[in-house]
Amino acid sequence: MKYILTDVEGTTTSISFVHETLFPFAKERLKSFVAENLNNNDVQEILKQTKATAKAETQKDISDDEATDLLLHWIKTDRKHPALKDLQGLIWEGGYVSGQIKGHIYKDVPVALKAWKEAGLTLGVYSSGSVKAQHLIFEFSTEGNLRPYFSNHFDTAVGHKREVASYSNISNILKVEPSEILFLSDIKEELDAAREAGMQTIQLVRQNDVVIGDHKTARDFNEIKF
Numbered sequence: 411m412k413y414i415l416t417d418v419e420g421t422t423t424s425i426s427f428v429h430e431t432l433f434p435f436a437k438e439r440l441k442s443f444v445a446e447n448l449n450n451n452d453v454q455e456i457l458k459q460t461k462a463t464a465k466a467e468t469q470k471d472i473s474d475d476e477a478t479d480l481l482l483h484w485i486k487t488d489r490k491h492p493a494l495k496d497l498q499g500l501i502w503e504g505g506y507v508s509g510q511i512k513g514h515i516y517k518d519v520p521v522a523l524k525a526w527k528e529a530g531l532t533l534g535v536y537s538s539g540s541v542k543a544q545h546l547i548f549e550f551s552t553e554g555n556l557r558p559y560f561s562n563h564f565d566t567a568v569g570h571k572r573e574v575a576s577y578s579n580i581s582n583i584l585k586v587e588p589s590e591i592l593f594l595s596d597i598k599e600e601l602d603a604a605r606e607a608g609m610q611t612i613q614l615v616r617q618n619d620v621v622i623g624d625h626k627t628a629r630d631f632n633e634i635k636f
């Protein structure tokens with residue numbers, strides 16, 4: 411094995427941090443952030459993508475305000491839409507940089523990342539959170555700046571996490587055979603897709619309410635042995 415690819419929520423980071431700290435932080439600031447940054451190219455692109463999805467799904471043209479309300483609805487329903495994920499990353503940046511939020515990382519994670527790097531493995535992240543959000547959570551983390559451990563970050567630009575093609579895309583981009591890549595996640599369907607693409611898999615079972623599949627399991631990163 412040459413490469414370890416890790417999920418974030420439920421794997422390196424508690425689900426409660428994402429849902430009870432990160433999502434509310436973005437939700438509370440979303441309307442004002444969009445209003446104050448309407449001339450920003452990234453925000454314009456986010457609104458454009460949101461409107462395009464609304465049009466495709468309801469055949470209706472929506473205003474900037476309606477697009478903002480739709481983005482808020484997507485936070486509530488945890489829709490992993492790239493426009494929302496990009497906007498969340500932009501809003502979270504202010505919180506991380508000002509010290510209002512620190513990315514939660516389980517204590518076993520930095521120990522394992524260090525050991526894996528020292529053993530010659532290359533490490534990467536694949537999350538529905540945007541690449542920017544991934545950079546932030548690992549740079550401004552409860553365990554210090556872990557960003558230097560990761561050589562690559564992938565978000566849904568390569569495809570959705572439950573689709574086999576996404577894992578094939580990652581393997582092609584990395585130029586590493588899927589069989590040489592170990593994917594870590596708490597979600598059975600993501601692991602099923604990675605395995606179908608030929609990757610090795612381990613399911614993180616950090617909480618008792620995880621839906622267990624037929625993958626190898628580990629309660630934390632210390633239990634991952636090669």
Ligand SMILES: CSCCC(=O)C(=O)COP(=O)(O)O
Pocket residue numbers: 417418419420428432490495498536537538539540543544547571
């Ligand atoms: C990268 S931190 C933000 C996490 C996030 O927005 C999210 O949707 C979690 O998705 P994951 O694929 O890491 O379960």
Ligand SMILES: [Mg+2]
Pocket residue numbers: 417418419420421595596597
């Ligand atoms: Mg997860």
